[in-house]
Amino acid sequence: MTGPTQYFILVYDLAMRHVEVHEYGDDIEQANLAYSTLEDEHTGGKYEVVLVGADSIDTIKRTHSPYFSTGTATEVVEAFIASIK
Amino acid sequence: MTPPDVQLPASKTRINKAGEVLRRTAEEKGPAGTEYRDSLDLVRAYRAVHAYPLKSVTMGLRHHARKAAGRSWLDISQRLKQLPTITDKLVRMPKTNLARIQDIGGCRATFLDQATVDTAISSIENRAIRGSSWDIVDIDDYVNERTRPDGYRAKHVIVRKHGVQIEMQFRTSAQHNWAELVESLDKSLGLGLKQGRAEAWAVESVASAAEDMRRYEVGEIDRTRLVKALNSSLRPILDLADGVRIR
Numbered sequence: 617m618t619g620p621t622q623y624f625i626l627v628y629d630l631a632m633r634h635v636e637v638h639e640y641g642d643d644i645e646q647a648n649l650a651y652s653t654l655e656d657e658h659t660g661g662k663y664e665v666v667l668v669g670a671d672s673i674d675t676i677k678r679t680h681s682p683y684f685s686t687g688t689a690t691e692v693v694e695a696f697i698a699s700i701k
Numbered sequence: 702m703t704p705p706d707v708q709l710p711a712s713k714t715r716i717n718k719a720g721e722v723l724r725r726t727a728e729e730k731g732p733a734g735t736e737y738r739d740s741l742d743l744v745r746a747y748r749a750v751h752a753y754p755l756k757s758v759t760m761g762l763r764h765h766a767r768k769a770a771g772r773s774w775l776d777i778s779q780r781l782k783q784l785p786t787i788t789d790k791l792v793r794m795p796k797t798n799l800a801r802i803q804d805i806g807g808c809r810a811t812f813l814d815q816a817t818v819d820t821a822i823s824s825i826e827n828r829a830i831r832g833s834s835w836d837i838v839d840i841d842d843y844v845n846e847r848t849r850p851d852g853y854r855a856k857h858v859i860v861r862k863h864g865v866q867i868e869m870q871f872r873t874s875a876q877h878n879w880a881e882l883v884e885s886l887d888k889s890l891g892l893g894l895k896q897g898r899a900e901a902w903a904v905e906s907v908a909s910a911a912e913d914m915r916r917y918e919v920g921e922i923d924r925t926r927l928v929k930a931l932n933s934s935l936r937p938i939l940d941l942a943d944g945v946r947i948r
Contacts, residue, residue, distance in 0.1 A: 621756060621779070633888075647752075648752055648781075652745050666780055667781045668779065670777065670778040679809065680780075681881045689890060689942030693939060696882045699878065700875075700878070700928075
């Protein structure tokens with residue numbers, strides 16, 4: 617949890633419930649440029665495009681889990697309950 | 702030595718005017734002409750200058766998290782606000798101009814419990830009093846003071862760094878897990894919770910689940926009672942969702 621910040625852009629297809637992960641390493645300038653391009657390519661309220669950063673994609677999967685969650689709503693709730701320690 | 706402020710892409714007046722154009726276009730659902738394109742570019746450039754201050758604040762947050770929690774702090778991440786949520790906020794809060802939005806750049810830390818969250822925030826406050834490279838602008842306590850109707854619980858600390866505002870969010874593990882669950886359900890079922898336009902029954906359902914998590918977190922109920930309570934609190938949403946596949 618102490619490595620340099622890695623930047624990712626998550627492009628989430630709301631209808632398909634599918635996330636596309638774009639990686640930029642620690643290059644925030646590149647990530648910022650891509651943020652605008654990807655936003656322009658995914659308009660019309662069908663997608664969510666967000667630029668995030670953390671030490672790894674595994675952390676992002678925990679901190680931004682809704683983009684990665686699978687199953688029915690019931691299964692999501694069940695998994696949530698099962699994860700409570 | 703005080704670090705230099707970032708160079709804004711335009712005057713605050715022009716930045717706010719660009720925000721106005723985005724707000725107006727969203728409200729009127731008008732066509733996206735040249736003025737809109739230019740404003741969009743400026744808003745994006747304004748958002749981009751938050752990247753470096755956000756990185757610095759996130760590093761500071763990591764330092765204070767480690768100091769407060771040793772090895773027991775969990776995750777830290779950061780994000781630059783999505784364009785549609787910037788526009789939503791401008792539409793939802795007509796008196797707020799773009800330069801006053803405090804969470805264009807935001808980072809978040811999760812901890813095991815509330816006591817550790819509070820220790821980390823105290824550490825940040827003490828450091829600010831003794832002089833640090835950021836100023837605290839605001840502390841919003843959504844745990845004890847400003848509880849939200851939907852049950853959202855967290856503490857937010859807004860600081861000014863390199864001339865712009867950055868928001869730090871502090872959550873316990875239980876608060877974070879609840880927020881992530883609610884966002885998942887909101888995204889998949891279109892409940893409208895994030896935009897503040899959900900129906901009362903949905904708000905009550907997630908608020909009740911938040912209260913279940915709070916009671917479990919402070920030891921008022923054990924895991925068995927929590928599971929029973931959550932199943933009951935979330936029942937209206939699950940009934941609606943029956944058969945709806947998330948992804």
